[in-house]
Amino acid sequence: MVLSEKDKINELCQILLEVGALLMETGANTFRIRVTVTRIASTFGYRTELLITHHALMLTLYNEESDQFFSRLKQTSSHRVNFKIVSGLSRMSWHIAEENWSFEMVRKEIDRLKAVSHYPRIVTLLMVALAGASFCRLFGGEAIEMIVAFVATFVGLFVRQEAVKRDFNPYLCIFSAAFVSSIISGATVYLHIGNNPEYAFATSVLYLIPGIPLINSLLDLLDGNIINGVVRGINGLTIALSIALGLLGAILIYNI
Protein backbone atom coordinates (compact mmCIF):
# COMPACT_ATOMS: atom_id res chain seq x y z
CA MET A 1 0.00 0.00 0.00
CA VAL A 2 1.46 3.35 -1.01
CA LEU A 3 0.51 6.11 1.40
CA SER A 4 -0.23 9.58 0.14
CA GLU A 5 1.95 12.37 1.45
CA LYS A 6 -0.80 13.52 3.80
CA ASP A 7 -1.40 10.05 5.27
CA LYS A 8 2.32 9.53 5.64
CA ILE A 9 2.91 12.71 7.60
CA ASN A 10 -0.16 11.95 9.75
CA GLU A 11 1.02 8.43 10.54
CA LEU A 12 4.57 9.55 11.31
CA CYS A 13 3.30 12.32 13.59
CA GLN A 14 1.25 9.79 15.57
CA ILE A 15 4.21 7.45 15.88
CA LEU A 16 6.58 10.20 16.99
CA LEU A 17 4.16 11.51 19.60
CA GLU A 18 3.62 7.98 20.88
CA VAL A 19 7.39 7.55 21.22
CA GLY A 20 7.78 10.94 22.91
CA ALA A 21 4.91 10.38 25.33
CA LEU A 22 6.17 6.91 26.23
CA LEU A 23 9.64 8.31 26.93
CA MET A 24 8.18 11.05 29.13
CA GLU A 25 6.06 8.56 31.07
CA THR A 26 8.88 6.10 31.65
CA GLY A 27 11.44 8.54 33.02
CA ALA A 28 13.61 9.92 30.21
CA ASN A 29 14.90 13.48 30.44
CA THR A 30 13.79 16.19 28.03
CA PHE A 31 17.02 16.14 26.06
CA ARG A 32 16.71 12.40 25.44
CA ILE A 33 13.11 12.77 24.23
CA ARG A 34 14.03 15.55 21.81
CA VAL A 35 17.02 13.66 20.41
CA THR A 36 15.11 10.41 19.90
CA VAL A 37 12.10 12.04 18.23
CA THR A 38 14.24 14.27 16.00
CA ARG A 39 16.42 11.34 14.98
CA ILE A 40 13.48 9.21 13.88
CA ALA A 41 11.86 12.12 12.02
CA SER A 42 15.02 13.05 10.16
CA THR A 43 15.46 9.43 9.02
CA PHE A 44 12.12 9.73 7.25
CA GLY A 45 13.13 13.11 5.84
CA TYR A 46 11.09 15.46 8.02
CA ARG A 47 11.98 18.44 10.14
CA THR A 48 10.47 18.66 13.62
CA GLU A 49 9.55 21.41 16.01
CA LEU A 50 8.82 19.97 19.42
CA LEU A 51 7.31 21.35 22.61
CA ILE A 52 7.81 18.99 25.57
CA THR A 53 6.01 19.43 28.87
CA HIS A 54 5.32 17.08 31.74
CA HIS A 55 1.69 16.46 30.77
CA ALA A 56 1.56 16.94 27.02
CA LEU A 57 3.73 16.96 23.91
CA MET A 58 3.22 19.15 20.87
CA LEU A 59 4.84 18.31 17.57
CA THR A 60 4.96 20.02 14.21
CA LEU A 61 6.31 18.01 11.30
CA TYR A 62 7.50 19.84 8.23
CA ASN A 63 8.52 18.52 4.85
CA GLU A 64 10.49 21.07 2.85
CA GLU A 65 10.08 19.33 -0.51
CA SER A 66 6.30 19.08 -0.57
CA ASP A 67 5.82 22.08 1.74
CA GLN A 68 3.50 20.09 4.05
CA PHE A 69 2.87 20.92 7.68
CA PHE A 70 1.30 18.74 10.32
CA SER A 71 0.75 19.52 14.00
CA ARG A 72 -0.65 17.41 16.76
CA LEU A 73 -0.89 17.41 20.53
CA LYS A 74 -0.71 14.34 22.76
CA GLN A 75 -1.24 14.04 26.48
CA THR A 76 0.94 11.75 28.54
CA SER A 77 -0.77 9.30 30.85
CA SER A 78 0.39 8.35 34.34
CA HIS A 79 4.13 8.42 34.93
CA ARG A 80 5.70 5.04 35.72
CA VAL A 81 9.44 4.54 35.52
CA ASN A 82 10.39 1.74 33.14
CA PHE A 83 13.89 1.84 31.72
CA LYS A 84 13.31 -1.20 29.54
CA ILE A 85 11.03 0.92 27.35
CA VAL A 86 13.45 3.88 27.32
CA SER A 87 16.31 1.62 26.31
CA GLY A 88 14.19 -0.19 23.70
CA LEU A 89 12.96 3.03 22.10
CA SER A 90 16.47 4.42 21.93
CA ARG A 91 17.72 1.25 20.25
CA MET A 92 14.75 1.36 17.91
CA SER A 93 15.64 4.90 16.81
CA TRP A 94 19.08 3.65 15.77
CA HIS A 95 17.66 0.61 13.99
CA ILE A 96 15.29 2.86 12.05
CA ALA A 97 18.19 5.02 10.96
CA GLU A 98 20.38 2.10 9.95
CA GLU A 99 17.93 -0.44 8.50
CA ASN A 100 15.24 1.65 6.74
CA TRP A 101 12.26 0.49 8.76
CA SER A 102 8.71 0.99 7.50
CA PHE A 103 5.97 2.59 9.61
CA GLU A 104 4.36 -0.80 10.29
CA MET A 105 7.60 -2.19 11.65
CA VAL A 106 7.97 0.83 13.94
CA ARG A 107 4.38 0.41 15.18
CA LYS A 108 4.95 -3.28 15.83
CA GLU A 109 8.13 -2.55 17.77
CA ILE A 110 6.37 0.08 19.91
CA ASP A 111 3.55 -2.36 20.71
CA ARG A 112 6.10 -5.04 21.55
CA LEU A 113 7.95 -2.68 23.89
CA LYS A 114 4.73 -1.63 25.61
CA ALA A 115 3.91 -5.28 26.34
CA VAL A 116 7.46 -6.01 27.46
CA SER A 117 7.59 -7.93 30.71
CA HIS A 118 8.46 -6.56 34.13
CA TYR A 119 10.59 -8.51 36.52
CA PRO A 120 8.49 -11.02 38.48
CA ARG A 121 6.90 -9.17 41.38
CA ILE A 122 8.60 -11.29 44.03
CA VAL A 123 12.02 -10.62 42.47
CA THR A 124 11.41 -6.86 42.55
CA LEU A 125 10.23 -7.02 46.15
CA LEU A 126 13.20 -9.12 47.25
CA MET A 127 15.81 -7.07 45.40
CA VAL A 128 14.47 -3.73 46.65
CA ALA A 129 14.24 -5.12 50.19
CA LEU A 130 17.85 -6.27 49.82
CA ALA A 131 18.76 -2.74 48.71
CA GLY A 132 17.06 -1.42 51.85
CA ALA A 133 19.07 -3.82 54.00
CA SER A 134 22.23 -2.74 52.14
CA PHE A 135 21.52 0.92 52.93
CA CYS A 136 21.05 -0.03 56.56
CA ARG A 137 24.41 -1.82 56.55
CA LEU A 138 26.08 1.20 54.91
CA PHE A 139 24.68 3.44 57.65
CA GLY A 140 26.32 1.14 60.19
CA GLY A 141 23.48 -1.21 61.13
CA GLU A 142 24.02 -4.81 62.20
CA ALA A 143 22.21 -8.05 61.39
CA ILE A 144 19.05 -7.29 63.41
CA GLU A 145 18.67 -3.80 61.97
CA MET A 146 19.28 -5.15 58.49
CA ILE A 147 16.49 -7.69 58.88
CA VAL A 148 14.15 -4.97 60.17
CA ALA A 149 15.00 -2.73 57.20
CA PHE A 150 14.51 -5.70 54.87
CA VAL A 151 11.04 -6.51 56.20
CA ALA A 152 9.96 -2.86 56.41
CA THR A 153 11.04 -2.22 52.81
CA PHE A 154 9.43 -5.43 51.57
CA VAL A 155 6.05 -4.72 53.15
CA GLY A 156 6.17 -0.99 52.29
CA LEU A 157 6.89 -1.64 48.63
CA PHE A 158 4.10 -4.25 48.56
CA VAL A 159 1.68 -1.65 49.94
CA ARG A 160 2.84 0.86 47.36
CA GLN A 161 2.39 -1.59 44.48
CA GLU A 162 -1.11 -2.48 45.67
CA ALA A 163 -2.01 1.22 46.04
CA VAL A 164 -0.66 2.03 42.56
CA LYS A 165 -2.68 -0.88 41.15
CA ARG A 166 -5.84 0.64 42.65
CA ASP A 167 -5.07 4.00 41.00
CA PHE A 168 -4.77 6.08 44.13
CA ASN A 169 -3.16 9.49 43.93
CA PRO A 170 0.59 8.86 43.43
CA TYR A 171 1.59 10.94 46.45
CA LEU A 172 -0.93 9.08 48.60
CA CYS A 173 0.62 5.78 47.46
CA ILE A 174 4.03 7.01 48.58
CA PHE A 175 2.65 8.36 51.84
CA SER A 176 1.02 5.04 52.74
CA ALA A 177 4.15 3.11 51.82
CA ALA A 178 6.33 5.41 53.92
CA PHE A 179 3.85 5.20 56.80
CA VAL A 180 3.70 1.39 56.77
CA SER A 181 7.49 1.05 56.49
CA SER A 182 8.17 3.46 59.31
CA ILE A 183 5.46 1.88 61.51
CA ILE A 184 7.25 -1.46 61.14
CA SER A 185 10.77 -0.15 61.68
CA GLY A 186 9.59 2.33 64.32
CA ALA A 187 8.27 -0.54 66.44
CA THR A 188 11.85 -1.73 67.00
CA VAL A 189 12.86 1.76 68.11
CA TYR A 190 9.88 1.85 70.48
CA LEU A 191 10.68 -1.58 71.94
CA HIS A 192 14.47 -1.02 71.92
CA ILE A 193 15.31 -4.09 69.84
CA GLY A 194 18.93 -4.25 68.72
CA ASN A 195 21.75 -1.79 69.37
CA ASN A 196 20.91 1.03 66.98
CA PRO A 197 17.29 0.59 65.88
CA GLU A 198 17.18 4.19 64.61
CA TYR A 199 19.42 3.15 61.67
CA ALA A 200 16.72 0.79 60.48
CA PHE A 201 14.11 3.52 61.04
CA ALA A 202 16.05 6.00 58.91
CA THR A 203 16.82 3.59 56.07
CA SER A 204 13.48 1.80 55.82
CA VAL A 205 11.95 4.53 53.61
CA LEU A 206 14.97 5.11 51.37
CA TYR A 207 13.51 2.97 48.57
CA LEU A 208 10.94 5.74 48.04
CA ILE A 209 13.43 8.58 47.47
CA PRO A 210 12.53 10.50 44.30
CA GLY A 211 15.90 9.91 42.66
CA ILE A 212 14.73 9.98 39.06
CA PRO A 213 12.56 13.14 39.30
CA LEU A 214 15.32 15.00 41.15
CA ILE A 215 18.20 13.93 38.89
CA ASN A 216 16.12 14.49 35.75
CA SER A 217 15.15 17.88 37.14
CA LEU A 218 18.77 18.96 37.44
CA LEU A 219 19.67 17.45 34.06
CA ASP A 220 16.84 19.42 32.46
CA LEU A 221 17.88 22.62 34.21
CA LEU A 222 21.48 22.18 33.06
CA ASP A 223 20.25 21.62 29.55
CA GLY A 224 18.19 24.82 29.53
CA ASN A 225 14.76 23.20 29.80
CA ILE A 226 13.99 25.37 32.80
CA ILE A 227 10.24 24.82 33.02
CA ASN A 228 10.50 21.03 32.80
CA GLY A 229 13.32 21.12 35.33
CA VAL A 230 11.24 23.13 37.78
CA VAL A 231 8.18 20.92 37.28
CA ARG A 232 10.18 17.76 37.91
CA GLY A 233 11.91 19.34 40.89
CA ILE A 234 8.61 20.30 42.52
CA ASN A 235 7.32 16.80 41.82
CA GLY A 236 10.39 15.36 43.55
CA LEU A 237 9.97 17.70 46.53
CA THR A 238 6.30 16.74 46.87
CA ILE A 239 7.32 13.08 46.94
CA ALA A 240 9.89 13.91 49.65
CA LEU A 241 7.12 15.73 51.54
CA SER A 242 4.86 12.65 51.33
CA ILE A 243 7.69 10.48 52.69
CA ALA A 244 8.30 12.96 55.51
CA LEU A 245 4.58 13.01 56.36
CA GLY A 246 4.53 9.20 56.49
CA LEU A 247 7.54 9.23 58.80
CA LEU A 248 5.96 11.95 60.91
CA GLY A 249 2.88 9.77 61.37
CA ALA A 250 5.00 6.96 62.82
CA ILE A 251 7.00 9.41 64.96
CA LEU A 252 3.80 10.85 66.45
CA ILE A 253 2.28 7.42 67.10
CA TYR A 254 5.34 5.98 68.84
CA ASN A 255 6.33 9.33 70.29
CA ILE A 256 10.02 8.79 69.47
Add this chain to the structure above:
Amino acid sequence: MEWIHLFETWIWLGFAATGFAVLFNVPPRTLWVIFIMGALGGTLKLICLKLGINIILSSFMGALLIGFLSVAAAHLRHSPPFIFAIPAVIPMVPGAFTYRMMLGIIRLTGENDHTLFLQLLQETVDNGLKAFFVLTALSLGVSGPMLLSRNKSTKEIRPSKFLTKLFGSKKASD
Protein backbone atom coordinates in the same frame (compact mmCIF):
# COMPACT_ATOMS: atom_id res chain seq x y z
CA MET B 1 41.06 -5.59 57.99
CA GLU B 2 40.57 -2.23 56.30
CA TRP B 3 40.45 -3.94 52.89
CA ILE B 4 37.92 -6.54 53.97
CA HIS B 5 35.72 -3.77 55.28
CA LEU B 6 36.06 -1.89 51.99
CA PHE B 7 35.17 -5.01 50.02
CA GLU B 8 32.10 -5.57 52.17
CA THR B 9 30.97 -1.97 51.63
CA TRP B 10 31.55 -2.51 47.94
CA ILE B 11 29.11 -5.42 47.87
CA TRP B 12 26.39 -3.58 49.79
CA LEU B 13 26.72 -0.54 47.52
CA GLY B 14 26.36 -2.83 44.52
CA PHE B 15 23.20 -4.43 45.93
CA ALA B 16 21.72 -1.02 46.71
CA ALA B 17 22.25 0.08 43.09
CA THR B 18 20.94 -3.21 41.69
CA GLY B 19 17.82 -3.04 43.86
CA PHE B 20 16.93 0.31 42.35
CA ALA B 21 17.79 -0.96 38.89
CA VAL B 22 15.22 -3.74 39.33
CA LEU B 23 12.69 -1.22 40.66
CA PHE B 24 13.21 0.87 37.51
CA ASN B 25 12.88 -2.26 35.36
CA VAL B 26 16.17 -2.02 33.46
CA PRO B 27 16.93 -4.71 30.84
CA PRO B 28 18.41 -7.79 32.59
CA ARG B 29 21.59 -7.69 30.49
CA THR B 30 22.59 -4.40 32.17
CA LEU B 31 22.14 -5.54 35.78
CA TRP B 32 25.69 -6.72 36.53
CA VAL B 33 27.18 -3.61 34.92
CA ILE B 34 25.03 -1.46 37.20
CA PHE B 35 26.14 -3.52 40.21
CA ILE B 36 29.81 -2.82 39.43
CA MET B 37 29.30 0.82 38.54
CA GLY B 38 27.24 1.55 41.64
CA ALA B 39 29.84 -0.17 43.81
CA LEU B 40 32.80 1.64 42.25
CA GLY B 41 31.17 5.07 42.34
CA GLY B 42 30.00 4.63 45.92
CA THR B 43 33.41 3.38 47.02
CA LEU B 44 35.15 6.38 45.45
CA LYS B 45 32.74 8.66 47.30
CA LEU B 46 33.42 6.90 50.62
CA ILE B 47 37.19 7.00 50.05
CA CYS B 48 36.98 10.74 49.31
CA LEU B 49 34.90 11.25 52.47
CA LYS B 50 37.51 9.36 54.47
CA LEU B 51 40.25 11.59 53.04
CA GLY B 52 38.41 14.54 54.54
CA ILE B 53 36.87 15.95 51.36
CA ASN B 54 33.40 17.35 51.95
CA ILE B 55 30.24 15.46 50.99
CA ILE B 56 29.45 17.59 47.93
CA LEU B 57 32.83 17.18 46.24
CA SER B 58 32.95 13.48 47.18
CA SER B 59 29.56 12.87 45.61
CA PHE B 60 30.71 14.73 42.51
CA MET B 61 33.80 12.51 42.21
CA GLY B 62 31.70 9.36 42.54
CA ALA B 63 29.14 10.58 40.04
CA LEU B 64 31.81 11.66 37.57
CA LEU B 65 33.35 8.18 37.69
CA ILE B 66 29.90 6.69 37.08
CA GLY B 67 29.34 9.15 34.23
CA PHE B 68 32.48 8.10 32.40
CA LEU B 69 31.89 4.40 33.10
CA SER B 70 28.34 4.73 31.76
CA VAL B 71 29.66 5.90 28.38
CA ALA B 72 31.88 2.82 28.18
CA ALA B 73 28.99 0.63 29.34
CA ALA B 74 26.67 2.15 26.73
CA HIS B 75 29.03 1.02 23.99
CA LEU B 76 29.47 -2.38 25.56
CA ARG B 77 25.80 -3.21 26.18
CA HIS B 78 24.05 -1.02 23.58
CA SER B 79 21.74 1.01 25.78
CA PRO B 80 21.64 4.74 26.42
CA PRO B 81 24.19 5.72 29.11
CA PHE B 82 21.72 7.08 31.62
CA ILE B 83 20.09 3.63 31.93
CA PHE B 84 23.30 2.67 33.74
CA ALA B 85 24.12 5.99 35.33
CA ILE B 86 20.85 6.75 37.14
CA PRO B 87 20.40 3.46 39.07
CA ALA B 88 24.13 3.47 39.87
CA VAL B 89 24.01 7.00 41.22
CA ILE B 90 20.79 6.53 43.23
CA PRO B 91 22.51 5.15 46.36
CA MET B 92 24.28 8.53 46.54
CA VAL B 93 21.10 10.61 46.20
CA PRO B 94 20.75 12.66 49.41
CA GLY B 95 17.43 11.10 50.38
CA ALA B 96 18.20 11.38 54.08
CA PHE B 97 18.98 15.11 53.75
CA THR B 98 15.86 15.76 51.69
CA TYR B 99 13.41 14.17 54.06
CA ARG B 100 15.16 15.56 57.12
CA MET B 101 14.65 18.97 55.56
CA MET B 102 10.97 18.20 54.94
CA LEU B 103 10.59 16.85 58.46
CA GLY B 104 12.26 20.02 59.72
CA ILE B 105 9.84 22.23 57.80
CA ILE B 106 6.87 20.31 59.20
CA ARG B 107 8.23 20.63 62.75
CA LEU B 108 8.97 24.34 62.29
CA THR B 109 5.27 25.02 61.76
CA GLY B 110 4.47 23.63 65.20
CA GLU B 111 7.40 25.16 67.10
CA ASN B 112 6.71 28.15 69.39
CA ASP B 113 9.88 28.41 71.46
CA HIS B 114 12.24 30.98 69.94
CA THR B 115 15.61 29.29 70.65
CA LEU B 116 14.37 25.87 69.58
CA PHE B 117 12.90 27.42 66.46
CA LEU B 118 16.22 28.99 65.47
CA GLN B 119 18.09 25.76 66.12
CA LEU B 120 15.57 23.80 64.05
CA LEU B 121 15.73 26.40 61.30
CA GLN B 122 19.49 26.12 61.19
CA GLU B 123 19.34 22.33 60.86
CA THR B 124 16.63 22.50 58.22
CA VAL B 125 18.47 25.02 56.06
CA ASP B 126 21.69 23.04 56.48
CA ASN B 127 20.03 19.81 55.36
CA GLY B 128 18.22 21.50 52.49
CA LEU B 129 21.30 23.20 51.10
CA LYS B 130 23.36 20.03 51.37
CA ALA B 131 20.64 18.05 49.60
CA PHE B 132 20.44 20.59 46.80
CA PHE B 133 24.16 20.85 46.21
CA VAL B 134 24.81 17.11 46.44
CA LEU B 135 22.05 16.64 43.90
CA THR B 136 23.57 19.26 41.60
CA ALA B 137 26.96 17.59 41.95
CA LEU B 138 25.44 14.21 41.09
CA SER B 139 23.70 15.42 37.94
CA LEU B 140 26.77 17.39 36.87
CA GLY B 141 28.93 14.33 37.37
CA VAL B 142 26.59 12.02 35.52
CA SER B 143 26.23 14.36 32.55
CA GLY B 144 29.91 15.35 32.64
CA PRO B 145 31.02 13.26 29.65
CA MET B 146 28.07 14.51 27.59
CA LEU B 147 28.76 18.12 28.51
CA LEU B 148 32.45 17.78 27.70
CA SER B 149 32.11 15.97 24.39
CA ARG B 150 29.38 18.35 23.12
CA ASN B 151 27.85 15.41 21.28
CA LYS B 152 24.23 14.77 20.50
CA SER B 153 24.49 11.09 21.28
CA THR B 154 26.81 8.79 23.17
CA LYS B 155 27.01 6.50 20.19
CA GLU B 156 29.15 9.11 18.48
CA ILE B 157 31.63 9.35 21.34
CA ARG B 158 34.71 7.32 20.53
CA PRO B 159 37.18 7.21 23.41
CA SER B 160 40.17 7.63 21.05
CA LYS B 161 38.68 10.74 19.46
CA PHE B 162 37.44 12.08 22.74
CA LEU B 163 40.42 14.32 23.43
CA THR B 164 40.57 15.72 19.90
CA LYS B 165 36.89 16.53 20.16
CA LEU B 166 37.31 18.07 23.55
CA PHE B 167 39.87 20.56 22.34
CA GLY B 168 38.95 20.84 18.65
CA SER B 169 36.33 23.26 17.40
CA LYS B 170 32.74 22.10 16.98
CA LYS B 171 32.73 22.49 13.18
CA ALA B 172 35.85 20.42 12.68
CA SER B 173 34.44 17.49 14.62
CA ASP B 174 31.10 17.31 12.80
